[in-house]
Amino acid sequence: MNTYYQPSLCEGDNYLTEEEAVHCARSHRSRVGDSVELVDGCGHRGSGIIKSITKTDVAVSVSNLITDPLQPCERTWLCLAPTKQMERTEWMLEKAVEVGIGRISFFYSQYSERRTLRLDRLRRIVIEACKQCRASRFPLLDEPKAYETLLHEDSEAYSLAFAHYTQEDLRSLDVFAANAPHPVKLIVGPEGGFTATEYRAALTSGYEGVCIGDRRLRTETAALVGVILIGEHCNC
Amino acid sequence: MNTYYQPSLCEGDNYLTEEEAVHCARSHRSRVGDSVELVDGCGHRGSGIIKSITKTDVAVSVSNLITDPLQPCERTWLCLAPTKQMERTEWMLEKAVEVGIGRISFFYSQYSERRTLRLDRLRRIVIEACKQCRASRFPLLDEPKAYETLLHEDSEAYSLAFAHYTQEDLRSLDVFAANAPHPVKLIVGPEGGFTATEYRAALTSGYEGVCIGDRRLRTETAALVGVILIGEHCNC
Incomplete structure (x- = not known):
């Protein structure tokens, strides 16, 4: 049908x-x-x-x-920098929608590889993916923002996580999600990484640094795996 | 580095x-x-x-x-039909490798949309993805086979799961994986679906029908989500 x-x-x-x-x-x-x-x-x-x-x-x-009842994944908010190769961002968006993401925001930070986005094209991808997977609730797709703006936006309603690849010993996202008292707002770092200032800004704004597995995942892979793990482990 | x-x-x-x-x-x-x-x-x-x-x-x-120690995901064997649009299979392969898949086989079944594969190109994608995510153990990428052949191959060493979109009430893959006594061999249906004969053949060969979420996922999305869920829940 x-x-x-x-x-x-x-x-x-x-x-x-x-x-x-x-x-x-x-x-x-x-x-x-x-x-x-x-x-x-x-x-x-x-x-x-x-x-x-x-x-x-x-x-x-x-x-x-x-x-339809609201699923945990549909309360999740994913924030990431668009990738240099736009098709990588586009497939991530399609797949994140298929698995049930609730809200997606793109941000521009110091080392962002891409500074333009065709939001109309991304909106069409969202709708097509929703129809494909028979979702009745479409995710919110926001206008791109500066990193510092997005960092503070609507933060009080969420458990705040900040994923980036590091050798540091961080809590893994699945453990974070399983213990989160609120739906999760997840920031995923750009391909070029964050500056030390940006990293500190996230920590002082209440974000917890988390790791997504022990491999060095591409930005778009980390984003998608993150969404799936939150959907699996979060109870909010 | x-x-x-x-x-x-x-x-x-x-x-x-x-x-x-x-x-x-x-x-x-x-x-x-x-x-x-x-x-x-x-x-x-x-x-x-x-x-x-x-x-x-x-x-x-x-x-x-x-x-490096062998992770559960690296013991997982994913079997699927190549998609009509080859780039969908290619990105799935790249992402499955990034998250740590151990073995991938492609099969041709009655309703397979694609009957040719450039395995040399896929092998390059595997190696590039492994280097990107710093994996030291590269997954096995098999020659494509007929569905019936793959169904029986090496099955005794695995817990056998068979994912396809249905309205039936099946056990979800995460529960299957959490209770699996062996590493998981997961078959994911082609875009055109399986015939009733192919479905019965899987059941009589010891596969359990499982569902991957309650949404109608594309073949390549179901495959990737399946690999991630097995990696999260399987202890073998």
Whole structure:
């Protein structure tokens, strides 16, 4: 059964947006009477039947609307610097969405390798990944910010973790997540690393340095593994 | 400190292969006296100092050779069908190697979307990923096989799991891994799914159907999440 994004989802008749209607009619070659699923990106999911269909208009009758419970991973906030090769950031985003990330922010720090982002393109990746994995709740994707700004933003609602590769003896992220009293806000260092000043700023702002395994992971791998570990171990 | 692949690693003088020497001399612009690390792909790691260097020849004096302990993830065997878009398989391979997979096999089944693989290219990805994450033990990458052949290969040494997206109520992979008496051999279904015959063949061959989360993950995402969960939960 295919899933479509319907921002104004309601019980009864729903008319798909043109983009989704084209997808339904042309790509999936759907027909009247086919069962489909609609999600609104806010946690609601409805099963429906196609009532009428043309190449650009699709009407779906929805009879059963439910609200999905919020999972721990969906409360997680991932903050990272975009990678030099944009496709690495893009696949990480797709996969983080598939496994259920709740919020993603990008930041620019001293050694960030990339200073521009096409947020419209990233938003499309988010929506496609959500539809692929049948998620009803779409993650929040923020405008990129300066590292220092992001460090302090909404911090009081989260358990704060700061992952970077080091030889120091840090607590591992899975232990941190299992004992976190709040959902986790995780900052992952850029490819070029943090400056000593940036590292100190995180520590004095209440972040705990954590390690993600004992291997030197690429930024985008560390981010994805981090999201999966938090989803596995966090109870908030 | 940069890591280089030295198949014949020994204490004392080591002469890098031409490919690694070029990488060391040109890409990393190393100099006499620089500290480097050599790994042999079999679990041995040596720290050394560059004794001499030209554009194509590098001699490293190794004084301290250690054997890394084998981690649970390195005993894990992942079997999957290559994806239609090869870059999806390639990134999965890179990431699975980074997080420590021990063995990877590709298979062709009834609904496999792809029937060819460039194994030489995949082997290069494995080596580059190992160097990136400073792994001393390189995973085994097998020749692609028919699904039925792979199903029975070396099965007695493993706890056998079979992941595919279904509405059935299956045990989750993390619970399976935590209770597995042996290292895990995990089969992940192709994009087109398995036929009923293929599914039955797995069950009658001793595999247990498991689920990886409650979302419909892409083949390559399911494979990577599976490897990470086994690494987290398996004690063998």
